[in-house]
Amino acid sequence: MEISASGRLEVRITAADVGKRVSVRRMIKDVAEGEKFTDTVGVLTSWDKGVLLITRRTGEMVQIAESSLVAGKVVPAAPARRRGPAASYEELARVAARAWRPGESERLGAWELRAASGFTRRANSVLPLGDPGVPLDEALTYVRGWYAARGLPAYIQTATGAEGAQELLCAELEARGWTREVTAELWIGSLAPIGDLEVSDAPIGDLEVSDAPAGDRKAPEVVLSREADDAWLGRYQRKGLSDVALRVLGSGPSVWFATVPGAEGEPPAAIGRCVVDGRWAGFAAVEVDPARRRQGLATAVMAALARRALDEGASAAWLQVEEENTEARAMYAGMGFGPHHAYHHYRWIPGSGAADGGSGVGDPYRSV
Known part of the structure; x- marks a missing residue:
């Protein structure tokens, strides 16, 4: 935590630090223990009306009242993983996308819209690596229409927990009524x-x-x-x-x-x-x-x-494993794999947000 010259804890973050990785300490009241401190590290996703939203590496979003803050500071990006080769999120996202190509795709700015007749979410979701080239609401309207025209639910694949990932987009999607349905992790290791x-x-x-x-x-x-x-x-x-x-x-x-x-x-x-x-x-x-x-x-x-x-x-290896697959995770960890980032699929469900749209079709997917 940030400590001043006088030895006191200080809050050295403001709303201007949204989008940066931060570490904060807050005071909470516990029924059994009374007041105690707890720390949270993650990306400062929003700071609005006295409430901070911090997204942890796993994608979990933590709301923190500004009034409960005791200390806070901006911290460097997460250190390099102890296992496996060095790799950026964007590099791995593009490699994973090339390994599972859709039947059809279209560019919307730096976003890629992908469809494959409903075979897996990965091949039937938007990969948003950058700016869509239009305002977000306009981009989401286009996405909903694009998938509706193909009789598919609209999905957007996002990531958290690595530098350059999409914590801010996750928060924007949730604020607009998109629902997170699946979370998995991409693991890497030496080959x-x-x-x-x-x-x-x-x-x-x-x-x-x-x-x-x-x-x-x-x-x-x-x-x-x-x-x-x-x-x-x-x-x-x-x-x-x-x-x-x-x-x-x-x-x-x-x-x-x-x-x-x-x-x-x-x-x-x-x-x-x-x-x-x-x-x-x-x-x-x-x-x-x-x-x-x-x-x-x-x-x-x-x-x-x-x-x-x-x-x-x-020389390097990667794979994707779902959070609840504990046996596979134990096996891959034994082989030297370790988590690099989490990724999530957000689905638009018609009627769930401020702006309606989409196909209304059932969920044809059985896997990420």
Whole structure:
């Protein structure tokens, strides 16, 4: 906290610091403990009518009464992550977008409107990397109309927790009645350690690790292919995919699909997908037959894909994981991944805000 020459705490932030990362201390009243201090660090998103709104890295928004402030100051951007390569939010957002291309897209200033017949929110949402070139309300009206014309709900994908992310836009969307439906995180890590993994030394906490002695774990066969064949699709969690969805799955600079064959006549025991893009390898769709879990299959799939990506010159890895997927998070942490930023999908629900619009269609999505 900011301390003056006299040794007293001081509030050294004002409304002019909106958009900056701040650290504040406030006094709150606790029924059990009486008055106590609590600290909040995040982006100062607004300061209006005596109330501060601070957005934490996770996207959580905290309202703080100005009258409760004890100290406050502007602080530097969050330090570099302890795990994985250095990377900016914009770099990762563009890499992730290239790995999951929509069937159709249109530019609105620096915003990209994306549609893919409802296959995943990522391919059917706005990626707002910069200024839309028109006032925000005008941009949102255009977005609602664009998705309505395609029979889709309007979504905007935002991010928090990294320098250059969109805490201010999140607050503006919520003020206008947009609803946050999904929050996930993008994690990064070094690629070489993943390629070096074997079933016998899969990371502690890996939900796929067998209880059998290390020497008894046999590496499964992993087949790599440039296309998602019928066998791979037989294990993929989404069934009855349209041609548009198949094109999304196959999109990206250099796409690889991994398959661990199952028993004869059965879907694969495990699958995975990787997109190589320069120094980055992005992992997705790592799925294992529930009856074959705790056998190291997810580890084997990711290791095989990582080795292929290393051969193509990649050195860093990324993936996306939902907040509630605790088992996957433990596995990825054991592989050396760590969170870089959180991302969110905001949906316009007709009648929910000051300005109406949109398609009113149901939610066709089952994943981020």
